Amino acid sequence: MTLCSRLLINTILHEYHNSIHSGHLSEDRTLEKVKNCALWPSWRRETIEYCHTCDRCQKANRSTGKKFALMIHIQEPKSPWEFVHMDWVTAHPPSSDKGYNARLVIIGRYIKTPIFLPCHKDDTSMDTALLLWSRVISHTGLFKNIISDRYPKFTYALWTNLHRLFGTKLSFSTAYHPQTDGLAERMIQNLEYMIRRFCAYGLEFKDSYGFTHDWCTLIPALELAYKTLVHSSTVQTPAMLEKGWNPRIPADTLRKDLSDIHPKGSSFKLIFDKVKHCAKQSVNEAFDYAKQKWDKSHKLPDFKVGDLALVSDLSFNNIKGPKKLKDSYVGPFVIVALHGTNEVQVELSGELENKHPTFPVSLIKPYQPDDKEWFPLRNPTPLTVPPVEQNEEKKIKKGGLGVKVKEQIFSDIEIQYMKMNGWQNQKYLTWINS
Structure with missing residues (x-):
């Protein structure tokens, strides 16, 4: 056992962990090196603490092992269109004579029924609200809760204030956490799989070049196909949960023993109640199964205010x-x-x-801060943030007019300063939401 001064201890720990010749390696390798150099009372505890509180290691190393966040249950609705998931899908090729290049996807959380609305990528919040009012609300009624990500069209003041007037709660997911809106994300994947099978080269629906990009014409049939498929969590079709009966599809004409598609009035309520009860039980069982698998690789966080x-x-x-x-x-x-x-x-x-x-x-x-009593010579941790990209200039064309755009990025809010060709007076220049 070697008696070392505090200054020498700090020097040893720095040389065997922080220096370029040591490479900020793990605590086990640092312990092995320190042990061969010098020993002092509590050397193991101080070495481990030194490695755990290393600022560079904490910021540079990626997390391994179990992640935080156990699965929690989102409040389940009691009626078909009470809670819905909503998401935008862009980057589609132009389709139909209106040049649709995006989709608004809406799915009822209770019945898993999807609604696919072709639209344009540059539609405003007003356009989205009008689309919702003219194509959806007349069929579903007003929603009680809309779950979505923080897409700009869902966070603008017009959209939020409009739903506040309607009494609709807007529930936004946090950044880079698509699991909150997972129902819509999974629905988007399924729809893209179905569209891709009919938009590939050499299939029946094609243009003179052998391809088809008119995906809008496929949407109604694919939406009907999904509504008549049994969902894995409810063990029922979305159409059965919404209406109490399954609509006929062309394949049903191949059956000779077709029964009446509508249940009799005397048994309709009994059948419908039983279907909804079985669906609710199946959803709970599916959630319990998913939670059990998720929680195996995650743990409960122990953060406190002030940490x-x-x-x-x-x-x-x-x-x-x-x-x-x-x-x-x-x-x-x-x-x-x-x-x-x-x-x-x-x-x-x-x-x-x-x-x-x-x-x-x-x-x-x-974050593990330094212990100044143990390591007084260590440089203090600066509470600084790295520089971010502020400005970016580019040119675009819209409506045949040359437009010069200067984008100034503030986090997830993007503001554009636009100058139309031919407008020289500065009083006509203003900041607008993109």
Whole structure:
């Protein structure tokens, strides 16, 4: 056992962990190196603590092992169109004579019934609201809760204020956590699979070149096909849960023993109630099965208000620097609020303060600050944030007119400063929401 001064201990730990010749390796390898150099009382505990509180290691290393966030149950609706999931899908080739290049996907949480609405990528919040009113509300009635991501069209003031007047609650998922809106995400995947099978080269629906991009004409038939398929969680078809009977499809004409498609009035209520009861029981069983599998690889977070935490760099896609060499985590930030068990609100500073401050706990990990009594010579941890990209200029054309656009990015809010050709007076230039 060698008696070492505090200065020598700090020097040893720095040389065997922080220096370029040691490479910020794990605590086990650091322990092995320190053991061959010198020993002192509590050397193992201090070495482990030194590695755990290393600022560079905490920010650069990616998390391994179980992630935070156990699965929680979203409130289940009691009527078909009470709760819905909603999402936008863009980057489609233009279709039909109206040039549709996007889709608005709506799916009822209770009955798993989808609604696919072709639209345009540059539709505004007003266009989306009018589309919803003219094509959906007359069929479903007003929604009680809309679950969606933070797509700009869903967060604009017009959209939020309109639904506030209707008494509809808007539930937004946190950034980079698509599981909240997983029902819509999975529905989008299924629809893309079905469309792709009919839009590939050499199939029946094709143009003179052998391809078809007129995916809009496929939507009604594919929507009917999905409504007549048994859903894995409800063990019923969406049409049966919504209407109490399955609509006929062309394949039904091949059956000779076709019975009446509508149940008799005397037995309709009994059949419908039994179907809904079985569907609810199946949904609960499906959730229990999914929760059991999810919780095996996740753990309950133990964050508290006032703790320091690091946020994954996935939440900050505008941070400068090469992607491969950037830190895996940004921070540390102070936790100011807890929203349930799976969401954390932090206090962002500097150029990141305009970013939405709430993150899923799966993108958060606790930060271990230095112990100044044990390691007084260690450099203090700076509470700084890396620089972010601010401005980007590009040219676009819209409606045949040349438009010069200067984009200024504030977190997930994008504002455009537009100057139309021919307008020289500065008083006509203004900031508008994209």
